Amino acid sequence: MDPTPLTLELRPLHNGAYTQITLKGPVATVPQVLQVRRLLSLLSLWHGGPVDVVLCADGTNPGACWLELWADVLGRVHHRHLDVRYLISRDTLAAGAGHER
Numbered sequence: 001m002d003p004t005p006l007t008l009e010l011r012p013l014h015n016g017a018y019t020q021i022t023l024k025g026p027v028a029t030v031p032q033v034l035q036v037r038r039l040l041s042l043l044s045l046w047h048g049g050p051v052d053v054v055l056c057a058d059g060t061n062p063g064a065c066w067l068e069l070w071a072d073v074l075g076r077v078h079h080r081h082l083d084v085r086y087l088i089s090r091d092t093l094a095a096g097a098g099h100e101r
Contacts, residue, residue: 006023006025006027007023007025008022009021009022030070033073033077036073036074036076036077037076037081040053040081041078043081050080050081050082051081051083052082052083053074053083053084055067055084
């Protein structure tokens with residue numbers, strides 16, 4: 001288990017008219033489809049539109065299993081709640097390119 005905490009950071013945005021949310025840290029298990037649907041549905045509601053979800057294999061070798069697990073889970077979430085991109089390298093992210101579902 002990674003000792004790094006899972007951190008939800010909330011900051012004011014546009015003089016407090018909005019809230020900037022950052023979630024960062026390790027997740028020890030792959031959440032079940034229903035849990036991911038609920039989370040992305042709520043985030044989509046708060047945001048007012050789909051959540052941009054990026055699966056990154058940025059210079060690391062996470063293994064095909066990791067990518068397949070997350071692709072499968074995210075593939076079962078309603079399209080109105082998320083836009084999925086697959087990031088292959090930092091250059092891809094910098095260029096704003098990627099494969100969207």
